Structures are given as structure tokens and as C-alpha cells.
Amino acid sequence: MSALKTVAIVGAGLVGSGWALVFARAGAAVRVYDADASLRARAPARIRQMLQDMQGAGLIADVEAPLSRITICDTLPEAVGAADYIQESVLERVDVKTAVCTEIDAAMRADAICGSSSSGIPASAFTEGLAKRNRFLVAHPVNPPHLVPLVELVPAPWTDAGILPQLRQAMEGWGQAPIVVNAEIEGFILNRLQGALLNEAWALYEAGLASAKDIDLTVSKGLGLRWAFMGPFETIDLNAPGGIADYSARLAPLYHNIAVSRANPQPWSQKAISSAETERRETLPADKLQERTDWRNRRLMALVAHLRAQPE
Amino acid sequence: MSALKTVAIVGAGLVGSGWALVFARAGAAVRVYDADASLRARAPARIRQMLQDMQGAGLIADVEAPLSRITICDTLPEAVGAADYIQESVLERVDVKTAVCTEIDAAMRADAICGSSSSGIPASAFTEGLAKRNRFLVAHPVNPPHLVPLVELVPAPWTDAGILPQLRQAMEGWGQAPIVVNAEIEGFILNRLQGALLNEAWALYEAGLASAKDIDLTVSKGLGLRWAFMGPFETIDLNAPGGIADYSARLAPLYHNIAVSRANPQPWSQKAISSAETERRETLPADKLQERTDWRNRRLMALVAHLRAQPE
Incomplete structure (x- = not known):
């Protein structure tokens, strides 16, 4: 178990709730706060x-033990004051994150660490x-x-260097798969990789290829199996x-040709988006989106259970 | 079962042998030829x-039944003459493919179909x-x-249009996941998608990010789980x-920014390749590559078995 034994969650929406589960499952004492009283009550x-x-x-194996480690707090200082680690998961907007982190800053111990769930705004911005x-x-x-373990640790220029190895180890102890992103690049690593594949997918689709x-089948019945x-x-090794x-030596020239063929990148076009939307809604009507999302989550859980049982 | 009941394999290396297994497993009569007598004997x-x-x-469930449907042939006409479908899997070189396809052309029935396992050379080139x-x-x-079901069907400009729906259906009957690529684009679909992700991965790696x-973890513990x-x-739907x-509407601007940041694509650099090679060999010494490849194949088999048992 991690040396970070008490964890605070600030922002108890879907992401914050998932985080609470991650820490509680791993044995941490979890203190949850949300500015919205109804979200706190529902958490x-x-x-x-x-x-x-x-x-x-x-x-x-057990539902009650992790639940018993979660405490809902009525104020932010009550959640954050005793925490070794704070996971901030509020709305993805600079003004909102700035306000909440100012409150966290005032309430946290000087040796605590605060990680933001920001998916795109760098820590230096708030x-x-x-x-x-x-x-x-x-x-x-x-x-x-709580189902997809990857966590991108992205320091601001002023983040203490010692935090990275410490939090990396703690995240591994909590059952996550942390990686370190060495600078604040737009999209970090995960969304840049996803974006590169999506940009090519849209370009192929728009060209009618x-x-x-x-x-989708090319990924789900081909590339995605190894990934x-x-x-x-x-994979290439x-x-x-x-x-x-x-x-x-064999294939870099092919891949460079592919890159060069996309050297004049265009935004995803409204025409292509409308066309893909029509194709998707024929496969999955809008009123079935939630049902299919539940299916995805069940499939993810079954896949995680399968992967855990395999030898590394 | 497919209306294409007799299938010929021309080229009995690793890919051709895997194809023989695919067709035999699905109940087809499979006739295998390779110009190399020792490969024929080992198949x-x-x-x-x-x-x-x-x-x-x-x-x-059974090894003997599919094996009993496979016949090794000593000449190409003997394998190809009676075939409804021919899968050519010889060396990826225009001159080699041209020579072999000329032989197939002479020996095949006029209503047979010949698909090439070419991973990059378009059919129009040979x-x-x-x-x-x-x-x-x-x-x-x-x-x-026989483990990764995706098959890219890529017609030449002169390929009979009726072949695409017919072969697509046949491939589905054989348990594969065929897609149709509407024109002969370099890298087809699969390698273009893989290449887009690899190009971004190399650029991030080379920048020291x-x-x-x-x-690798970003994919194997993150993006790859859904894919x-x-x-x-x-996924984005x-x-x-x-x-x-x-x-x-929310995220296309971010992804366009990512594309624009790579609008001056560079070849994978020798320095980055050497550095990644060093990092990989520290993780996996060169003399363990085969052992790890066997592990990959076992993992793929286990994953395929898992995926088959899940509701679509």
C-alpha cells in the first residue's frame, strides 16, 4: 500500500466518484467533497x-469494505486538511479550476500533493x-x-521533481498504470495518440475510402487486439x-510517406461529421446511446477481468 | 458456409499456413502449393x-477434422485448377507476385477469384x-x-465489382472480418491507421516527452482496452x-491543433530508433524475442477466446 494513506476527492461527479472507488479499493481512507450538496448526497x-x-x-470480492473507507465531507477544508493526496476533478474550465485550487491550496498540508484530473488544461494555467x-x-x-488504469502525470514547470517518482509509485500501489509526461504538451500523450489515429480515420472516411x-472494424478486429x-x-519490436x-529499417519509409500525404491537415469537416453521424445513428439510434454505453462498461469490466488473469 | 467450397493456397509460409487453417477450420477443401518443396513438406x-x-x-474442438481437409499439391495447376477461391501469399515483391499470378491466371477457372495477401503492393501493380x-x-x-480476423479487400480498377460483396460474404462465412477499401491507397486502411499512431509515438519519443x-503503457493500459x-x-460516439x-463539436479543434503541430512530418530518426532499440533490448534481450513472440501469440489466443464469449 502507498505511503499516501489519506486521500481527498474534490469534485464528486462521474470521474471523482471513480477515483474515490480506486483509492478506497486499495485501502486508503477517502474523504469526498463537492460544492454541489446534491452531488455529495448522491455519491x-x-x-x-x-x-x-x-x-x-x-x-x-467485497462491496462494503471499500465503501466503509469513504467519508463524505460538507466542506472542502474538512476533506482536504488531513489528506496526503488530493485528486481534484472539477469542471474542465480554467476559472473553475483556479478557484477550487486556490481553496485547496489554503486548506492542504504543505507536504500534501494535489493532482488534477484535467484532460487538457495544463497545471501551469491554474x-x-x-x-x-x-x-x-x-x-x-x-x-x-476504476476500469481503465492509465494515469498521465504531467508536472508544471514549478512542480517539485520529487513528486513524480513518489506519486508514480503511489498510483501503482493503488492499482493504476501511471506514466510521466515530461512537459506540458497539448493533449498530453494519450489524446495525441488517439488524435493521430482519429485524424487519419476522418481523412480516410472523408475521401470515401x-x-x-x-x-471501426479495422481497429476492433485488427489493430486493437494487440493493443x-x-x-x-x-508491437513493432x-x-x-x-x-x-x-x-x-524495413517500414519507416512507408510510414513517412503516409505522414507526408497528410502534411496539409484539414479540420474534421462538417460534411464528414454529419455523414458519420447519420451512419452511426442508423447502427445505433440516439435513444440507445446510454444502453450501448452500459454495454461498453460491461465489456470493459469483462476485458479487465480477462487481462488480469493473463501472465505478463 | 461459403459458396466458395474449394480454396487453393499459393505460398505456404507463415501467412499461407495460417490461411490454410482459416479455410479448413470453416469446412472448405483446401489445396496447398508452394514452389519450395521443403515448405510444402513442412506445411x-x-x-x-x-x-x-x-x-x-x-x-x-478438433485438430484432425480441419487437417483432413488440407491437401498438399506438387504443382500449382493441381492446387488452383479446381479452386473457387485462391489465396496468394508469396513474397512481397512485384516481380515475384507478377510471375506467380501469371501462373495462377493460366491455371484458374474463369469464374474463380484470386485474392493476394499483399500488405502494400496494390493488385494493379502485378x-x-x-x-x-x-x-x-x-x-x-x-x-x-487465424487469430486476427481483419482482412482488407482492395480491388484493382479492373476488378469485377460483383467480387466485393461475394468475397466479403465468403470471408465472413470463414470467420474473418473483411472490410472493403474503395481505392488503392498506399498502406491501405490498417497500416495507415497504425502508421498515424506510430508517427505520433515516434515524434513524442524523439522530443523526450x-x-x-x-x-506503450498509454496504449496497453489506456486506449487499447476499448479498441x-x-x-x-x-469510441467517440x-x-x-x-x-x-x-x-x-467539442473536441475537433483540439485534434486539429495536434495535426497542425505535425504538419512538417520528419522521418523516424536514426537517433530515436537507436535509442528505442536500446530501451527495448534492456526490457527484452534480443535472444528472448522469439519467446516473447510466442507469449504474444498465446495472449492473442486467450484474448480471442475471451472476446468470442462476450455479447456483441
Whole structure:
């Protein structure tokens, strides 16, 4: 277990609730605050439901023990004051994050760490003026954090260097898969990789080269099978007899040609988006989106259970 | 079962052997030829081993029945003459493919179809001069085809239009996941999507933003979990309350910024390749590459078995 034993959650929406579950599952004492009293009131039932779904998928043995470690707090200082680690998960807007982090800054211990769930705004945009700004960074999860373990740790220029190895180890102890992003690049790593694939997918779709359904199949019945258990570098390392350098010698020119062919990037066009929207709504009517999202979450849980049972 | 009941394999290396297994598993009569007599002789033992591995992973019940449907032929006309469908899987070189397809063209029935396993060379580059060129196209598998079901069907400009729906249906009957690529674009769809992600991964790595290991984790513990059972368009369709159009309205500007930041694409640099090679060899020494490749294949089999048991 992590040396960070008491964790505060600030912002108890879907992401914050998922985080509360992650920390409580790993044995931490979790103190949850949200400025919205109705969200605070709903959080325990929401977290209970998530835990029950996970139990149903065979991912956890017990619902009550993790729940018993979660305390709902009526004020931010009450949640944050005793915390070794604070996970901020409020609305993705600079003014909102700045206001909340100012409150956290005033209430937190000088040796505590605050990670923001920001998916795109860098920590430097909302922590510059804080007294303890060297204790803040981004800890960007994938939604939902209790099912998809990746967390991007992105320091601001003033973040204490010692926080990165400490929080990396703590996140691993909590069952997450942290990575360190060495500078505040737009989109961090995950959304840049996703974006690169999405941009190519849209360009192919707009050129009429394949249907959205067939482009989806290319990933779900092709590329995605390996990527569920190994990354792109390991994939190519095992795809040539001599490893990654051998693979690169053979195929780097092809991939460079592909990049050059997209050197004049266009925004996703409204025409292509409308067309894909029509194609998707024929496959999945708008009133079935929630049902299909529930299916996705069940599939994710089953996949996580499968992956856990496999030898690394 | 497909109306294409007799299938010929021309080229019995790793890819051709995997194809033989695909067709035999689905009940087709399979006639295998390779110009190399030693490869012909080794093919049955190799296919038996693949079938036994699949049986071990719970993917097939019986090894002997599919094996009994495979006949090794000593000449190309003997394999091809009676075939409804021919899968060509010889070396990826225009001169080699041209020579072999000329032989196939002479021996095949006028109503047969020949799909090439070409991963990059378009059918128009090696079938233009053939008498039955309208019966040829690319049917590009992922390696190994008996574990990763995606097949890219890429017609030449002269391919009979009726072949696409017919072969698509047949491939589905054989248990594969065919897609149609509407024109001969470099890299087809799969390698273009993989290339877009690889190009971004290399650029991030070369800029020192993350280690190769952390970039790999971003996919294997993040993006890849969803992509093992749904494609990029369905992923974003379920990532905003209003579906794909709603998601695009929110995030297309971010992704366009990412594309613009890569509008001056550089080749994968030798320095970055050497550095990644060093990092990979520290994780996996060169003499363990084969062992890890065997691990990958076992993981793929287990993943395929898991995915098959899930509700679509």
C-alpha cells in the first residue's frame, strides 16, 4: 500500500466518484467533497452501484469494505486538511479550476500533493499564483478510472521533481498504470495518440475510402487486439525478426510517406461529421446511446477481468 | 458456409499456413502449393502445431477434422485448377507476385477469384497484363490470419465489382472480418491507421516527452482496452452525451491543433530508433524475442477466446 494513506476527492461527479472507488479499493481512507450538496448526497449510492457492477464482473470480492473507507465531507477544508493526496476533478474550465485550487491550496498540508484530473488544461494555467504551487500537477485519468488504469502525470514547470517518482509509485500501489509526461504538451500523450489515429480515420472516411463501420472494424478486429495488452513500440519490436530497429529499417519509409500525404491537415469537416453521424445513428439510434454505453462498461469490466488473469 | 467450397493456397509460409487453417477450420477443401518443396513438406506439421495451440486455448474442438481437409499439391495447376477461391501469399515483391499470378491466371477457372495477401503492393501493380485480371484483388490479412480476423479487400480498377460483396460474404462465412477499401491507397486502411499512431509515438519519443515504455503503457493500459472491442468512431460516439457529432463539436479543434503541430512530418530518426532499440533490448534481450513472440501469440489466443464469449 502507498505511503499516501489519506486521500481527498474534490469534485464528486462521474470521474471523482471513480477515483474515490480506486483509492478506497486499495485501502486508503477517502474523504469526498463537492460544492454541489446534491452531488455529495448522491455519491455514496453511485459508488455503491459501481462497486456492485465490479463485483458482478468478478473484479472485487467485497462491496462494503471499500465503501466503509469513504467519508463524505460538507466542506472542502474538512476533506482536504488531513489528506496526503488530493485528486481534484472539477469542471474542465480554467476559472473553475483556479478557484477550487486556490481553496485547496489554503486548506492542504504543505507536504500534501494535489493532482488534477484535467484532460487538457495544463497545471501551469491554474496553479501559478498558489502559495504551494510546487505541490500541484496534472494526474489525468481515462474515464472511468476504476476500469481503465492509465494515469498521465504531467508536472508544471514549478512542480517539485520529487513528486513524480513518489506519486508514480503511489498510483501503482493503488492499482493504476501511471506514466510521466515530461512537459506540458497539448493533449498530453494519450489524446495525441488517439488524435493521430482519429485524424487519419476522418481523412480516410472523408475521401470515401471506407465506411465508418469498416474503419471501426479495422481497429476492433485488427489493430486493437494487440493493443489491448501491448503498446505500439512492443508491437513493432515483435513484428520483425531483428526487433524494432529491423522493423524500422524495413517500414519507416512507408510510414513517412503516409505522414507526408497528410502534411496539409484539414479540420474534421462538417460534411464528414454529419455523414458519420447519420451512419452511426442508423447502427445505433440516439435513444440507445446510454444502453450501448452500459454495454461498453460491461465489456470493459469483462476485458479487465480477462487481462488480469493473463501472465505478463 | 461459403459458396466458395474449394480454396487453393499459393505460398505456404507463415501467412499461407495460417490461411490454410482459416479455410479448413470453416469446412472448405483446401489445396496447398508452394514452389519450395521443403515448405510444402513442412506445411502439414506446422498447421498441426497451430491447430494444437488453438485447441489448447479453447478456440477449436478438433485438430484432425480441419487437417483432413488440407491437401498438399506438387504443382500449382493441381492446387488452383479446381479452386473457387485462391489465396496468394508469396513474397512481397512485384516481380515475384507478377510471375506467380501469371501462373495462377493460366491455371484458374474463369469464374474463380484470386485474392493476394499483399500488405502494400496494390493488385494493379502485378495483375494488369493477366487474361483474367478482373478476377484478382488484394485480400490483405493481419498476421496471423487465424487469430486476427481483419482482412482488407482492395480491388484493382479492373476488378469485377460483383467480387466485393461475394468475397466479403465468403470471408465472413470463414470467420474473418473483411472490410472493403474503395481505392488503392498506399498502406491501405490498417497500416495507415497504425502508421498515424506510430508517427505520433515516434515524434513524442524523439522530443523526450515520454519513454518508449510509458508510450506503450498509454496504449496497453489506456486506449487499447476499448479498441479491442470497438473502433475509434464508436469510441467517440459513446464519449459525449449526444454522440459523435456532439463529441466532434467539442473536441475537433483540439485534434486539429495536434495535426497542425505535425504538419512538417520528419522521418523516424536514426537517433530515436537507436535509442528505442536500446530501451527495448534492456526490457527484452534480443535472444528472448522469439519467446516473447510466442507469449504474444498465446495472449492473442486467450484474448480471442475471451472476446468470442462476450455479447456483441
